[in-house]
């Protein structure tokens with residue numbers, strides 16, 4: 001399998017503290033969060049029903065989707081509410097003012113059980 005390289009995503013100044021920005025890299029929608037003085041990248045949409053995470057409310061280390069209240073840890077991508085879900089996480093590298101993201105998930109982002117039978 002070919003090595004996936006980091007790709008330029010945006011400028012650090014594009015994302016204010018306690019903000020987020022969605023970027024599309026290799027066809028993947030990825031959200032870059034700026035909180036607690038660092039940048040973290042996860043899959044770009046809520047696992048419940050696809051709402052863009054860049055539009056969600058960020059408080060400290062958590063992001064809450066306004067549609068139905070699903071909540072995630074920004075540090076880990078793990079679900080807080082519900083706890084059995086998770087976002088994919090992507091490596092971020094700061095090169096001067098530029099943020100580069102490797103569009104290859106570090107984790108599967110899989111739920112802890114099969115939710116495919118649920119009708120959200």
Ligand code: FES
Pocket residue numbers: 046047048049050051065066067068069070
């Ligand atoms: S779409 Fe995010 S909680 Fe429903």
